[in-house]
Amino acid sequence: MQTLLLNKSQVRRMIRMKQVIGAVEDAYKAYSSNQVEQPDYIGISLPARRGEVDFKLGYHKQAEIISMKAHSGGFARNPEEHGVPNSMGTILLFDARSCALICVMDGSLITGLRTGAAGAVSVKALARPNGRVVTSIGTGSQARVQIRAISEVIQIQEIHAWSRTPSALSDYKNDIEREFAIPVIIAPSKKEAVERGDIVITTTRGKGDVVQADWVRPGTHIVAIGTDQRGKQELDPELFRHAKIVVDSLQQCTQKGETWHPLQKSIITMTDIHAEIGELLLGTKPGRTSDDEITIFDSTGMAIQDNTTARTIYENAIAANVGTFFSFFG
Template sequence: MKTLLLKKEDIEKIVSMKDAIDAVEEGYRAFCSGQVIQPEYIAMPFDAPRGELDFKAGYYSGNEIISLKASSGGYINNPSSYGLPAGMNTVLLWDARNCALLCIMEGSYITGYRTGAAGAVSVKYLARKNSEIVTSIGTGNQARNQIRAVSHIIKIKEIHAFDAFADSMEKFKKDIEGELGIPVILEKTSRAAAEKADILITTTRGKGPVIDASWVKPGTHIVAIGTDMRGKQEFDPEIFRGAKIINDSIEQCVKKGETWHPIDKGIIKKEDIYAEIGEIVIGSKQGRTNDEEITIFDSTGMAIQDNMQAYKLYKSALDKGIGTEFEFFK
């Protein structure tokens, strides 16, 4: 049996944000329909200038695929010291029927696109229908993917952006306006950006709250992306008081997500979490019910997202003759 090797340049030929959104939505549906085995992911943080290494494994009965993704991030010295990216991703796929290794693929597009797609799926089900102003706190690569993905769901009138690094903001503005033709307004403070949002997206690696509860207007939909392990935080926990809280995985978010902070402070209890996003996708719970409620989507990232998207890319590569096959087992 042959194993397929897909390098980054191979993935680049077949990846698309629309397909990623479809894959993530399908993954959420499968997760809340009892078709997924997804053990708790392993996060391994290291002291600076090293970052962290995460392992996410999952199985989906619908495609009979077991996936494992190793994802690093925050290795800030990599570019200068080793000529490598600050974060790298590798995805492995096995045939669950016999545990034969089907594919080894570079996973940066998978991680970037499926994370952006997660935000877009939440916008589809939870944002006000008349939402048109998006705020991005953080202007790195994931901020771009969030905007790309959300632009598939709604017509964005304008983007308000803030980042602690002015050069990053300027590049974000140039890139997004050039690629998508959406006006980007650079704000001098995170407050000025947050107060204008219909949809508020955070993609920082925050070590403390960067958004105060008083800045969030009624009817805002929040996409909280940056907190996926203990020690990270982007929001004043008071924002959660009275909000409609949706997690990708409740078990993950109460331990490692933004939701952990208000629980730790006694502001909410686990029972106050309204739903997992998959419950809303399959229709067992309603999404937004009025234009005044604040909705919060806390996304820690799920193995089923990687599984769904990686398998679709694997099948597409086989169909198009992309990648390199080799004998791993004989």
């Protein structure tokens, strides 16, 4: 058996956002129908505050594919000292029937793509059908990917954006308006940005001031992206008291997601969590049931999303005869 090697440029060519959205839907449905084995990820913090590297494993039983992703971050001096990016990713795919390595691919794009697609999947499942105004709290690279993905599932009318960094806001406005021709309104405050949104996206890395409960209008859908470990927070826990709460993984979100905070403060209990998003996609639990509901999607990110996205890229590359084959076994 030969192994396919795909570099970053080839990975970029072999996937489109619509396909990523489909792959993430597959991941969620598989996870919520017991078709996934996904151990807790392993993180290693390297000495002298160089950075950290995380390892995530996922097994899709029905597809018989095992994935392993190594993703590093925080290596600020990499470009000048080592000539490589400060954040990198690599994904290995294994055929679970033999455990033979079938693909090695650059993984630096996949995390961002599948995280953006997760927001779009939640918008399809939970936002009001007439919701067209998006608020972006945070204006970094993931905020842009969220717009790229959500634009595939709804027609965005306008975007209200907030960041504590004026230059980042200006760059975001210019980039989004140039790429999508969607008007971006720079909000004078985070409160005013949140009050305007039908869909509120938070991508702040979970280390800033929280979005307050009394800013959020009835009928708003919140896509909470920035909290994926304890110590991070983007939302006022009071928001959860009267919201419909949907998570990507019940296990992860109650231990290290945004949902952990209201649980710790006894604002909600486990029974107040409505569903995993995979259950909505499978039709075993309902999504939005009224235009006045506030819905929250707590996204911590899962290895199975990497698995299904990387598998789609691999299959596309095989079909297009893209990449380089090599053999470990002669």
